[in-house]
Amino acid sequence: MPLSVIVKIWTFIVPLIWKLFKIAFSLDWVFTLFENPPKASAAAKKTLNVSEPRNFDSIPGPWPSLPIIGTQWLYMWFGPYQLHKLHFANEDKYAKYGAIVKEHYLWNYPIVHLYDKNDIEEVLKYPSKFPLRPALEAQCIYRKSHPERYKSVGLVNAQGLEWQNLRSKLISDLARPTIIEHTIKQTNIIADQFIDQVRCSIVKDSNTVPLFERLIYRFTLEGIVAIVLDQQLGSLRDEDSPMVEKLMLDTDKLFEVCHDTMYGLPLWKYFPSKAYNQLVECEDIIYDVFAGYVEQAMKKMPDYNSDLGHSILKRIVAAEGVDIRDKIATLIDIVSGGIDSTGNAIIFLLFNILSNERARTEVYREVDEVLSTGTLLTTEILQQMPYLKACVIESLRLSPVAPNVARLLEKDFVFQNYHVPAGTLVVCETGVVGWQEHHYENPRQFFPEGGMEGGRNKILFFPVPLGVGGGRCRGKGVADQEMRVVRAKLLQNFDIEFLEPLETIYKFLISPKGPVKVTVKDRF
Numbered sequence: 230m231p232l233s234v235i236v237k238i239w240t241f242i243v244p245l246i247w248k249l250f251k252i253a254f255s256l257d258w259v260f261t262l263f264e265n266p267p268k269a270s271a272a273a274k275k276t277l278n279v280s281e282p283r284n285f286d287s288i289p290g291p292w293p294s295l296p297i298i299g300t301q302w303l304y305m306w307f308g309p310y311q312l313h314k315l316h317f318a319n320e321d322k323y324a325k326y327g328a329i330v331k332e333h334y335l336w337n338y339p340i341v342h343l344y345d346k347n348d349i350e351e352v353l354k355y356p357s358k359f360p361l362r363p364a365l366e367a368q369c370i371y372r373k374s375h376p377e378r379y380k381s382v383g384l385v386n387a388q389g390l391e392w393q394n395l396r397s398k399l400i401s402d403l404a405r406p407t408i409i410e411h412t413i414k415q416t417n418i419i420a421d422q423f424i425d426q427v428r429c430s431i432v433k434d435s436n437t438v439p440l441f442e443r444l445i446y447r448f449t450l451e452g453i454v455a456i457v458l459d460q461q462l463g464s465l466r467d468e469d470s471p472m473v474e475k476l477m478l479d480t481d482k483l484f485e486v487c488h489d490t491m492y493g494l495p496l497w498k499y500f501p502s503k504a505y506n507q508l509v510e511c512e513d514i515i516y517d518v519f520a521g522y523v524e525q526a527m528k529k530m531p532d533y534n535s536d537l538g539h540s541i542l543k544r545i546v547a548a549e550g551v552d553i554r555d556k557i558a559t560l561i562d563i564v565s566g567g568i569d570s571t572g573n574a575i576i577f578l579l580f581n582i583l584s585n586e587r588a589r590t591e592v593y594r595e596v597d598e599v600l601s602t603g604t605l606l607t608t609e610i611l612q613q614m615p616y617l618k619a620c621v622i623e624s625l626r627l628s629p630v631a632p633n634v635a636r637l638l639e640k641d642f643v644f645q646n647y648h649v650p651a652g653t654l655v656v657c658e659t660g661v662v663g664w665q666e667h668h669y670e671n672p673r674q675f676f677p678e679g680g681m682e683g684g685r686n687k688i689l690f691f692p693v694p695l696g697v698g699g700g701r702c703r704g705k706g707v708a709d710q711e712m713r714v715v716r717a718k719l720l721q722n723f724d725i726e727f728l729e730p731l732e733t734i735y736k737f738l739i740s741p742k743g744p745v746k747v748t749v750k751d752r753f
């Protein structure tokens with residue numbers, strides 16, 4: 230056989246057989262067809278003027294962007310990604326396309342993902358008067374259609390001057406260290422009730438605690454209600470509290486439906502969809518419960534004017550120049566923003582510590598050294614536990630709860646030598662940055678020493694898990710305090726084992742996919 234025929238067979242037939250083999254065993258090939266054209270060859274690159282920013286349209290990303298649905302097909306039943314696994318999808322896009330990726334939402338609206346630490350820092354630290362955050366459209370529509378309850382779309386959705394007014398008048402105290410320090414006694418009381426409730430829930434022979442994660446969310450709900458609303462719901466004292474159970478399910482569901490209405494096809498705009506109806510139901514129930522608390526507080530207003538003390542509720546109720554509807558909505562946003570976020574972070578923290586032999590030993594050593602049974606955990610005592618603090622930082626890096634922060638650009642930027650115009654929606658993928666190998670050795674390993682003084686985590690800007698700049702999370706102090714107190718008390722009292730690895734699911738936040746299976750044994 231002539232050599233040319235052999236070469237032809239080799240270059241044509243063999244790849245064809247290989248392709249057929251791939252078709253038979255996987256559908257991955259379908260997606261490779263839709264990826265952007267191959268990157269320029271080295272020779273072609275030489276001819277490019279690298280100092281000239283490249284065109285916005287040439288930003289790499291999944292392809293094609295179809296009429297109307299853009300690249301949303303990626304998340305449909307036949308696509309490679311799932312909306313409830315968006316955190317993995319966003320990591321995969323980084324691996325496939327690099328540090329900047331462009332997708333197209335409905336009507337081909339572009340969304341740019343940023344994966345470079347410096348680009349992200351540039352966006353989040355931009356000295357903006359009013360950082361522009363994309364609002365939850367379905368929630369805004371619901372709130373606008375209820376003017377008897379909502380004057381505005383609420384703190385988490387408001388923009389510009391309206392947002393600044395709400396933020397400065399209503400939630401600046403939430404981040405004040407003196408106020409947070411004052412709330413630590415309350416957090417201790419709630420944490421002790423939580424420990425008692427865990428103890429009562431241990432199943433005798435197996436030492437398992439059914440629905441462990443629900444107990445954690447009850448703790449964060451009770452904690453935030455005590456700190457922000459000066460009340461106790463009593464759900465950690467009374468096992469059977471249907472109202473609290475409903476409230477927790479509804480705040481959890483609210484995150485899920487916000488996720489579905491934000492990332493899924495917005496059919497709810499045109500038809501009365503299930504997701505939108507669920508959003509309405511959750512908002513109604515949460516509103517009714519919390520409005521009741523604020524009304525009770527309002528009745529005591531004359532006393533409040535004379536002594537606001539350290540109470541966040543009293544300060545919010547007494548704030549001048551803000552409509553009462555905005556006060557109620559802000560209290561709702563604070564409380565619902567603080568339950569699942571901190572609850573998820575506590576579960577991830579426990580899992581990361583207890584499934585790492587070195588961290589587990591060190592943490593128990595520190596707890597035993599610093600705490601004796603029944604100690605009230607004060608800010609000073611917490612400061613004597615640097616390893617605990619480092620575990621919180623490291624766990625938020627390894628298992629971020631809020632894996633990205635979105636902004637609408639206020640001016641033109643150049644990222645990765647691509648021109649990105651003002652008005653573009655960029656998603657800063659802070660979670661993926663925390664897993665990048667050029668920042669961390671073994672980034673998938675839990676390594677709390679990295680978060681300690683002089684440790685490797687210094688290279689990243691820690692506040693990112695809770696945002697940076699003007700729009701950052703104001704609940705950081707509350708979350709940090711709750712995480713440290715409950716974890717210290719849990720490990721002071723119990724030997725805990727996770728029976729299975731934690732699976733995660735994306736419901737606006739990254740959450741553990743329950744049930745979380747643990748065994749819990751009394752240490753003393």
Ligand code: HEM
Pocket residue numbers: 362384385396400403453562563564566567568570571574630631633634635693694695696697700701702703704705707708
């Ligand atoms: C580990 C737990 C938490 C995480 C990871 C977290 C994360 C975040 C993030 C990433 C943002 C957006 C920041 C930005 O756009 O730059 C945010 C905003 C917010 N968080 Fe948190 N958060 C946590 C706990 C809490 C708690 C306990 C509260 C309430 C006490 C809270 C209340 C809020 C509020 C009210 C906002 C909106 C601020 C605004 O729009 O001005 N968060 N949070």
